[in-house]
Amino acid sequence: MSRLLLLALLMFPVIAQAELTIDHAWIKNLPPTVPVRAGYMTIVNPAKQAVSIVSFSSDAFSSIDMHETVMKDGMMHMQHVPELTIEAGAKVTLAPGGMHMMMEPVKPTITGEQINITIKLSDGSQQTVIFTVEQ
Amino acid sequence: MKSKSSNVLFAILALSAGLLVSLFPASSWSAQLETAHRAQPELEAITMMGDETAALPAFELTDHRNQVFNNSRLKDKWSLMFFGYTSCPDVCPTTLNNISHVVHALKDPTVLDAVKVYFVSVDPQRDKPEILASYMNYFNPDFTAVTGDSQMLNVLTSALGVAYKIKKKAETDPVYSVDHSGFVVLINPQGENAGLFFSDPDNVQAVARDLVRLVKGSH
Ligand SMILES: [Cu+2]
Numbered sequence: 001m002s003r004l005l006l007l008a009l010l011m012f013p014v015i016a017q018a019e020l021t022i023d024h025a026w027i028k029n030l031p032p033t034v035p036v037r038a039g040y041m042t043i044v045n046p047a048k049q050a051v052s053i054v055s056f057s058s059d060a061f062s063s064i065d066m067h068e069t070v071m072k073d074g075m076m077h078m079q080h081v082p083e084l085t086i087e088a089g090a091k092v093t094l095a096p097g098g099m100h101m102m103m104e105p106v107k108p109t110i111t112g113e114q115i116n117i118t119i120k121l122s123d124g125s126q127q128t129v130i131f132t133v134e135q
Numbered sequence: 136m137k138s139k140s141s142n143v144l145f146a147i148l149a150l151s152a153g154l155l156v157s158l159f160p161a162s163s164w165s166a167q168l169e170t171a172h173r174a175q176p177e178l179e180a181i182t183m184m185g186d187e188t189a190a191l192p193a194f195e196l197t198d199h200r201n202q203v204f205n206n207s208r209l210k211d212k213w214s215l216m217f218f219g220y221t222s223c224p225d226v227c228p229t230t231l232n233n234i235s236h237v238v239h240a241l242k243d244p245t246v247l248d249a250v251k252v253y254f255v256s257v258d259p260q261r262d263k264p265e266i267l268a269s270y271m272n273y274f275n276p277d278f279t280a281v282t283g284d285s286q287m288l289n290v291l292t293s294a295l296g297v298a299y300k301i302k303k304k305a306e307t308d309p310v311y312s313v314d315h316s317g318f319v320v321l322i323n324p325q326g327e328n329a330g331l332f333f334s335d336p337d338n339v340q341a342v343a344r345d346l347v348r349l350v351k352g353s354h
Contacts, residue, residue, distance in 0.1 A: 028224070028225075028228055028229075030224070030228060030273065031221075031269045031270055031272070031273040032269070033221065033265075033266045033269045033270065034221055034222055034224075034270070035222055035310065036222055036223075036224040036310075037224055038224035038225045038228070067225070069225050069226055071317070072314065073298070073300075073314070074298055074316065075298050075299065075300060075314040075315055075316055075317070076226045076314060076315060076316070076317040077314045078225065078312050096225060096228075096229035096232075096336075097225065097226060097229050097335075100224065100225050102224055102225075103224075104310070
């Protein structure tokens with residue numbers, strides 16, 4: 001049975017859906033009095049075509065948006081990024097002071113805790129990433 | 136590949152330099168330079184105000200221990216002051232972490248004692264003293280958070296060239312962000328606006344070295 005399946009897979013290669021390579025996915029912990037958290041990660045798109053992150057979802061957060069910290073009128077300003085496109089073979093880093101996921105936790109986060117976040121992509125696929133809450 | 140004329144020029148320059156040194160002995164030169172630079176040492180990461188160094192107007196805010204925070208609290212210490220709000224997910228935690236690393240890098244107890252860190256919340260509506268207390272406790276219990284009414288905050292921010300803007304969509308909007316300046320202000324032991332720097336994980340050691348130079352230089 002499994003041999004047959006393997007054979008079938010070899011004979012009819014499936015059209016691969018985009019799968020991003022995610023590294024160091026983490027959330028900056030903050031005291032329980034703070035209603036927001038920032039999430040960071042390094043994203044590589046190993047595919048031959050560009051793909052965009054269109055949305056996020058998680059049971060642990062009531063909302064997750066992509067933001068970019070930019071200098072505007074001499075002030076640090078958080079700008080909403082509706083869709084983050086990662087070109088074929090490109091790497092995008094979400095890091096403190098720049099691009100980040102802006103999240104509203106449903107309950108206080110704990111250092112060391114692991115939280116699943118699902119990333120929805122422009123080709124309709126989705127993948128779940130484990131984020132670690134760091135001090 | 137030196138041409139003859141550049142050799143001649145070099146000789147003239149060398150001669151005139153020698154003449155200047157003999158006219159103005161080393162001691163008077165350095166004395167003049169020191170007054171011009173307010174006896175400041177060479178720094179790597181902190182930009183000093185130099186001639187723009189200015190006393191702060193009288194202000195009165197409240198710290199996270201419910202104590203009065205006014206000009207007199209700044210006397211005899213080098214103060215690092217950062218303006219933000221606790222509901223800030225990215226810039227404020229990152230900056231406070233960086234400053235915490237700077238303080239850890241100071242090591243020398245004399246220097247540590249001479250440097251104080253202040254987080255000034257420009258969001259007094261949400262940042263009540265108990266919220267500021269939990270925030271400071273989380274980052275560094277030695278840091279002090281302060282806030283006050285917007286009028287008083289504005290006295291301090293305008294004197295320091297700090298800008299901020301509360302981005303409320305409606306008066307009752309509970310979730311809002313605040314745009315604010317990203318630099319850290321340095322206040323000297325006379326309580327004057329003395330300098331600034333942008334904190335970065337890459338300049339932690341350089342800022343720490345600058346603080347050592349300033350503390351040692353002011354003794
Ligand atoms: Cu944000």
